Amino acid sequence: MTEAVTGSVTALDLEEMARQMLAFQDLTRELDAIIDSSSDGLWICDADAVVIRINPASERINNIQASEVVGKNMRDLLDQGFIDRSAALEALTTGKVVSQLQNRQGRKLISTGTPVLDGNGRVIRVVVSERDVTEIDNLQRELEEQEALRDQFRSHMLEMQQADLASRSVIARSPLMVNALKQALKVSAVNSTVLILGESGVGKGLIAELIHKNSSRADKPLIEINCGAIPESLIESELFGYEKGAFTGAQTSGKPGYLELADGGILFLDEIAELPQAAQVKLLRFLENGRVVRLGGTKARTLDVRILAATHRNLDQMVKDGTFRLDLYYRLNVIPIHVPALRERRDCILPLVRHYVDLFGARDSIRKRLTRAASDALLAYDYPGNVRQLMNICERLVVMTETDLIDVKDLPAEIAAGGHQPTRGGGVWHDEVTLQETLDKVEKAVLVKALEMHGNQVRMAEALGVNQSTIARKLKKHGIA
Ligand SMILES: Nc1ncnc2c1ncn2[C@@H]1O[C@H](COP(=O)(O)OP(=O)(O)OP(=O)(O)O)[C@@H](O)[C@H]1O
Structure with missing residues (x-):
């Protein structure tokens, strides 16, 4: 009975084993198909690092036959230099x-080794996939090269633009200034x-010239007036013109104003913040309807004038303070262009x-160079008078330096000293020097500096709060300019 039962169980077991064997064979075939069809290379090693199999992708990637490595230990393959x-x-x-x-x-491969663990957590195999x-x-x-080429191309474009601008004597190296010039070129067309x-002195006038040169009005006049330099009593007649007998002292024939003279072209109103209130109203009216009536006249003339305006003042604040008309500010501020101070674009300093130095040198047939230390000191300075100040310094250096090489000692004291201002009071007066001599010395230093920063007597007078004749007299007294 027992035997019969045992016999029947054994028969069942055999059947089950046969079934499991078939299933196992199916699984093995499936696994072989997966391994062989994988486009990633696969290596299977046992717990001793002996290679059990590699797939066709690995043969291809490593340019070997499976028979060359199967059965070999990975340590030997490493020693033989077959793998690094x-x-x-x-x-x-x-x-x-x-x-x-x-x-x-x-070839470059990414290899990932994955341990296969048994039920007790012991490593029994390791599967390595390689891509x-x-x-x-x-x-x-290639992508990086393309990007580098694109960058190169971009900077080449910029260099070309800069060469173009340099030929017009506009130096721009720093991105801030390049951007301001790009804006100017863009608005030229409209x-x-x-x-x-x-x-003051950053190059606002230069930007206005650039806009004119590149505009469709280039062959028409660019008329520039400095609103701060015209006496308040004359500004309206200068801008809008007058009819004969409009006021005492007026020409008997009458006179066209700057707006009329600029017809077809551009009127550049420098120092617009200095425009008196009455003239602000008239200018606004012109901007709104394009017409002017001369002083003392009744006939309105229609003009085609593009207006460019500039200021170093904070117009926003002036509007708040009630000294500049809000409606005119809106009209003028259609396209604002900010020209950065020189200290905000130090990349421009040495090219300038x-x-x-070359320009003034060429004018006087002198060729000068700067020592490294002089260049460094010029680069470190803050230039409160911006490009105008730098330009005047260069002219003085070219003319006054005895040798062909401009050194730190040739630079203005405040630049040579690393941008530090001379000490006040105590540094100026020395024993055995009279008060008058000390005051003269200070006055001369102030005038030299102001001339350097502002370039002309009108601007110097404005900055120093005296009238122009005082400046002229004092410059003469100190033998400056
Ligand atoms: N980028 C530049 N490259 C070469 N020269 C420049 C540059 N910018 C300004 N300059 C020169 O500096 C001087 C001062 O420039 P400009 O008169 O245009 O300044 P500004 O801002 O209009 O001054 P202000 O407000 O006092 O009228 C000019 O002689 C001008 O040619």
């Missing part, structure tokens, strides 16, 4: 998944009013120095 690193060995040692970048026969990333790497490099903002 082994993800299998590292995965076996650490029991963890590891990824490595490997170089094999000129050839040479192509991806090449593509990446007829909009432009408000050019920036400290070179430009002006």
